[in-house]
Amino acid sequence: MIFYFSATGNSQSAAEQIASALDSKLISIGLALRDGHFDFDISGDEYLGFVVPTFAYTLPAPVAMFIEKLNLTGWAGQHTFGVFTCGEGSGDEDAALTVALKNKGIGYNGSFDVVMPDNFILWSNLPSEAALNRRLSAARNTVDTIIAKLKNKENGRLTTKTPRMPFMPAEAVSTAAGTSKMRVTDKCVGCGTCAKLCPMGCISIKDGAPVWEGSCSMCLACLHHCPAGAVEYENQTAGKKRYVNPDCKVQETNKY
Ligand SMILES: Cc1cc2nc3c(=O)[nH]c(=O)nc-3n(C[C@H](O)[C@H](O)[C@H](O)COP(=O)(O)O)c2cc1C
Secondary structure: OEEEOOOOOHHHHHHHHHHHHHOOOEEEHHHHHHHOOOEEEOOOOOEEEEEEEOEOOEOOHHHHHHHHHOEEEOOOOOEEEEEEEEOOOOOOHHHHHHHHHHOOOOOOOEEEEEEOOOOOOOOOOOOOHHHHHHHHHHHHHHHHHHHHHHHOOOOEOOOOOOOOOOOOOHHHHHOOOOOOOEEEOOOOOOOOHHHHHOOOOOEEEEOOEEEEOOOOOOOOHHHHHOOOOOEEEOOOOOOOOOOOOOOOOOHHHHOO
16 A cells, blocks of 8 residues: 655655556555544555655655554554655655654655656755656656565665765644645635645635634645646746656546
C-alpha cells in the first residue's frame, strides 16, 4: 500500500508511478485526513510506502498527524519505505518518518529522495519553463531508478546533500506562519476549490470568499490550485507563477 500526501502533485505523480509499477494500492493522506479515515489493512500487499514532500527538512504536519492516528493492520515485515519529493534536499525527514513508524511498531527499510520543482514560492520564484521541464524529466528518471531498487527490495538511501537540521517535530514548523497571512484578492470567484483541497480542513467559504482558520500546514495547495489565481500569501506571492505537476492522473485513484 502506498500512502501519499501532495499539495501540488509532485508526490502524487511519483506515488502513481510507484504504485502502478509495484502493483500496490494507492491512498491519498489528504483525502483520508479530510474524511477522518485511519483504518487500513495491508495484509495483501508486499510493500508499505509513504510518498510525501519535504517541509522545512522534515515530514509535513498532515503526514505526521496521519501516521499518529493510523490504525494499520496486517503489517508483517512488508518492505517499508519513504520517498521524499523536495526542491533541494530532504534533511531530517528520514529520521522523522523512521521515528513516526517505530512509534506504531512498524519497521523501516529506508528513504529515497527525488528533487522536483520547488513549490515554496514565498522566498523565491519558479524557474523558467525549460528549467522546470528539465527538472521534471530528471525526476521521472529518478523515480524509475527508485522503482527498480524497490523491486529488488533494496533499502532506501538518500542522495541529496542538505545541511542537517536539528530534529524538529513537524508541528513546530508547519503552523509557524499561521493562517493569518493567507488572503484572497478580488479575483476570487468563490468557487471553493481551496476549501475542497485543504488537507487540514482549515478553509471555509464565508460570504463568497475563503477564510483561513485553525491549523494551516502551509502546504500551499490553495494558493497553487486556485483557478482564478486569487490566493496570496501576504505580499510575498503577488505576480509569481503558480505550479501544479503536469503528470498527475485523476483523483479517482485515491479511493480506499
Ligand atoms: C511549507 C513548505 C516547506 C518546504 N520545505 C522544503 C525544504 O525544507 N526542503 C526542500 O528541499 N523543499 C522544500 N519544499 C518544497 C517541496 O518539498 C517540493 O516542492 C515538493 O516536491 C512539493 O510536493 P507536492 O507537489 O507533492 O506538494 C517546501 C515546500 C513547502 C510548501
